[in-house]
Amino acid sequence: MSFQVQSQDFIARSKDALADAPLQSALGKLRTGLSVRRREAVAALPEFDALREEAAALRDYTLATLDQQLETFEAQVRARGGEVHWAPDAASARAIILELCQRYGAKKVLKGKSMVTEELELNEHLEAHGLRCVETDLGEYIVQLRRERPSHIVAPAIHLRKEDVAESFAAHHVGREHADRSTAEALMAEAREELRAHFLSAEVGITGANFAIAETGSTVIVTNEGNGDLTQSLPKVHIAVTGIEKVVPTLEDASTLLRVLARSATGQEASVYTTFSTGPRRPEDPDGPEAYHVVLVDNGRSAMLGTEFEAMLRCIRCGACLNHCPVYGQVGGHAYGSVYPGPMGAVLTPQLAGLDESVHLPTASTFCGACEAVCPVKIPLPSLLRRWRQRAHEARLDGDRARWLLRLWAFFAARPRLYHPLLSAATTVLGRLAGPGGTFRRLLGGKAWTESRNFPAPEGGSFLASLQGEEFAPTPRKAPSR
Amino acid sequence: MRVALLVSCLVDGLRPSIGAAALALLREAGCTVRVPRQQTCCGQPAWNSGDRPTAQALAQKVLEDFADVEAVVVPSGSCAGMVRQLPEVLGPEHPRFADAEALASRCFEITDFLVNQCDFTPAPLGAGQTLTYHDSCAGLRELGVKSAPRMLLERAGYTLAEMTQAETCCGFGGTFCVKYPAVSVAMADEKLASARATGAPLVTGGDLGCLIHLAGREERAGAGLAFRHVLELLVPTPAPALGEGRP
Numbered sequence: 120m121s122f123q124v125q126s127q128d129f130i131a132r133s134k135d136a137l138a139d140a141p142l143q144s145a146l147g148k149l150r151t152g153l154s155v156r157r158r159e160a161v162a163a164l165p166e167f168d169a170l171r172e173e174a175a176a177l178r179d180y181t182l183a184t185l186d187q188q189l190e191t192f193e194a195q196v197r198a199r200g201g202e203v204h205w206a207p208d209a210a211s212a213r214a215i216i217l218e219l220c221q222r223y224g225a226k227k228v229l230k231g232k233s234m235v236t237e238e239l240e241l242n243e244h245l246e247a248h249g250l251r252c253v254e255t256d257l258g259e260y261i262v263q264l265r266r267e268r269p270s271h272i273v274a275p276a277i278h279l280r281k282e283d284v285a286e287s288f289a290a291h292h293v294g295r296e297h298a299d300r301s302t303a304e305a306l307m308a309e310a311r312e313e314l315r316a317h318f319l320s321a322e323v324g325i326t327g328a329n330f331a332i333a334e335t336g337s338t339v340i341v342t343n344e345g346n347g348d349l350t351q352s353l354p355k356v357h358i359a360v361t362g363i364e365k366v367v368p369t370l371e372d373a374s375t376l377l378r379v380l381a382r383s384a385t386g387q388e389a390s391v392y393t394t395f396s397t398g399p400r401r402p403e404d405p406d407g408p409e410a411y412h413v414v415l416v417d418n419g420r421s422a423m424l425g426t427e428f429e430a431m432l433r434c435i436r437c438g439a440c441l442n443h444c445p446v447y448g449q450v451g452g453h454a455y456g457s458v459y460p461g462p463m464g465a466v467l468t469p470q471l472a473g474l475d476e477s478v479h480l481p482t483a484s485t486f487c488g489a490c491e492a493v494c495p496v497k498i499p500l501p502s503l504l505r506r507w508r509q510r511a512h513e514a515r516l517d518g519d520r521a522r523w524l525l526r527l528w529a530f531f532a533a534r535p536r537l538y539h540p541l542l543s544a545a546t547t548v549l550g551r552l553a554g555p556g557g558t559f560r561r562l563l564g565g566k567a568w569t570e571s572r573n574f575p576a577p578e579g580g581s582f583l584a585s586l587q588g589e590e591f592a593p594t595p596r597k598a599p600s601r
Numbered sequence: 602m603r604v605a606l607l608v609s610c611l612v613d614g615l616r617p618s619i620g621a622a623a624l625a626l627l628r629e630a631g632c633t634v635r636v637p638r639q640q641t642c643c644g645q646p647a648w649n650s651g652d653r654p655t656a657q658a659l660a661q662k663v664l665e666d667f668a669d670v671e672a673v674v675v676p677s678g679s680c681a682g683m684v685r686q687l688p689e690v691l692g693p694e695h696p697r698f699a700d701a702e703a704l705a706s707r708c709f710e711i712t713d714f715l716v717n718q719c720d721f722t723p724a725p726l727g728a729g730q731t732l733t734y735h736d737s738c739a740g741l742r743e744l745g746v747k748s749a750p751r752m753l754l755e756r757a758g759y760t761l762a763e764m765t766q767a768e769t770c771c772g773f774g775g776t777f778c779v780k781y782p783a784v785s786v787a788m789a790d791e792k793l794a795s796a797r798a799t800g801a802p803l804v805t806g807g808d809l810g811c812l813i814h815l816a817g818r819e820e821r822a823g824a825g826l827a828f829r830h831v832l833e834l835l836v837p838t839p840a841p842a843l844g845e846g847r848p
Contacts, residue, residue, distance in 0.1 A: 150791075445770040487742070529647055539638075539641075567782050572786060573820040577615045591624060
């Protein structure tokens with residue numbers, strides 16, 4: 120597999136994340152910020168739930184007719200003077216993009232925010248071949264300076280505080296010894312100034328695409344900084360890189376999805392910029408690129424079609440499941456060790472990287488259901504996570520101790536004549552040991568629980584073992600006379 | 602109404618007084634209650650661990666233990682949610698799929714049942730007491746149980762002080778709490794901070810798993826919140842509250 124992950128270290132990485140005070144301070148804002156804004160935006164749109172239904176049905180229809188939609192899209196892009204390139208896997212996508220950059224003699228490449236190019240590890244590949252890549256989304260720019268990976272699919276630098284960003288700028292921006300870096304606005308202005316020179320000197324602009332519209336052959340990006348527009352219109356070549364599942368049949372369909380996307384992602388009614396790219400610049404256009412290419416990346420996606428994981432391909436990458444996931448909220452994105460973190464990443468990563476490389480991700484969920492409750496395209500995320508757990512169990516990836524304990528417990532649970540006396544005896548012993556209202560600070564074999572929690576003692580005995588009879592008549596209480 | 606009580610294995614083993622409260626409340630609400638003695642566990646640990654064959658075996662046992670009842674009532678949103686999933690556990694090709702669907706449609710979380718099927722008003726035990734309610738995830742998001750436990754508590758005279766994070770997962774998550782204890786406890790700490798901020802001395806909820814986890818963490822932190830299952834607050838109960846334990 121060409122998709123590199125460090126997900127097998129999830130336990131160690133999550134502990135590091137919990138002990139990382141600056142990270143925890145940054146995540147604290149996530150937990151109360153984006154989810155509150157989404158709630159307000161949804162409350163202001165009474166038909167939001169109906170829109171989610173519509174969006175989910177639309178995505179399902181598109182996936183059911185994906186081959187047709189993609190063919191239409193390709194034909195429409197060609198009809199407007201653009202080129203479409205099909206990349207079955209990451210390696211071919213990287214090769215196609217590198218070849219395009221070389222074809223146009225590029226030395227410097229501007230990047231708009233794109234998770235697919237993160238998935239492809241495109242920057243590393245282009246830089247290994249002598250190109251300079253400049254991320255233009257503020258968050259991406261920051262993580263690129265720090266040689267990190269995005270920790271969130273919408274807000275790449277959400278794991279950082281303002282102070283961390285100021286430090287990185289101080290270390291990397293030359294000739295700005297006296298810059299004021301005390302506010303977010305000042306930092307943004309500084310990044311803008313640094314980026315401006317790049318915008319005018321790059322030969323190629325690479326963006327992602329939130330949607331690819333079949334009927335018009337357009338790619339759509341949504342941004343809040345306007346960097347994407349400059350990236351795709353100033354350089355002489357625009358390359359849009361996106362997953363094959365991002366196609367939608369019509370402009371109208373794109374607008375339906377845009378309505379749920381921004382509200383789910385950031386609580387905005389619409390992003391500040393929603394930009395449609397259709398073909399290269401025409402003679403009468405005042406601006407735009409001379410060449411327009413779309414790279415459609417499969418990289419494991421088509422293998423999900425027709426499987427129990429197909430619903431995952433509905434995903435429009437809004438990040439709401441990350442923003443509402445209590446596990447993500449505690450450990451942040453880097454702990455997952457995958458480009459795609461949080462609930463959506465925990466479903467997608469095993470598909471892209473292999474389950475043996477990522478078995479913790481579907482397991483590290485409480486199945487609390489917050490992700491499914493906010494998903495704008497109603498992906499049954501907990502149910503999909505559970506299916507990965509089934510595959511892990513079938514492949515014996517879930518650990519001998521866990522399997523053995525489960526089997527032992529199931530053996531007794533299936534045999535009530537053994538189960539009830541044993542349970543009653545065990546809880547009686549524990550109850551006596553602790554005394555009424557007692558609690559254990561340590562329990563043999565229970566370190567995973569008692570390391571940081573007490574275990575409140577059982578009352579003693581069991582309800583079923585102590586019950587006399589099986590049928591109980593009603594005992595209606597007289598109406599209170601007081 | 603004739604109902605069957607699915608006790609849930611945690612209540613059965615760890616806190617029988619919740620089972621006794623459930624039985625007493627259902628009888629008080631006018632139900633004839635059957636408590637199948639052969640019942641053990643709904644199979645959720647197997648289902649959520651990906652062991653579908655074991656979950657299917659236990660699902661069939663649940664179908665046998667609770668055959669021919671008008672309603673199955675459960676003092677746990679989590680286990681009631683599991684019974685609702687039994688059709689998915691068996692799958693549509695399974696010979697007992699229809700039975701599973703029928704049982705799932707007759708399964709109720711107990712506070713929901715007491716309010717919406719029995720319009721029950723509990724004895725006035727709560728005058729002068731303030732508490733905060735933790736929405737357990739399965740009850741809230743799988744079953745839509747939100748107002749029923751609060752109505753029962755208010756009818757019993759308790760005053761509710763809501764947490765800002767009432768609907769956020771506490772980090773118990775079944776086997777999650779021992780597979781990823783560090784993350785689990787961090788989630789508990791956030792929940793507990795939210796509970797403390799209400800000023801209420803007592804946290805209640807509909808799932809014993811969450812409460813044991815939260816109470817155990819609170820005890821270890823040496824802080825003062827007490828915890829009780831919501832049913833313990835609706836009948837006089839002899840058991841001391843959770844979270845006040847002496848090691």
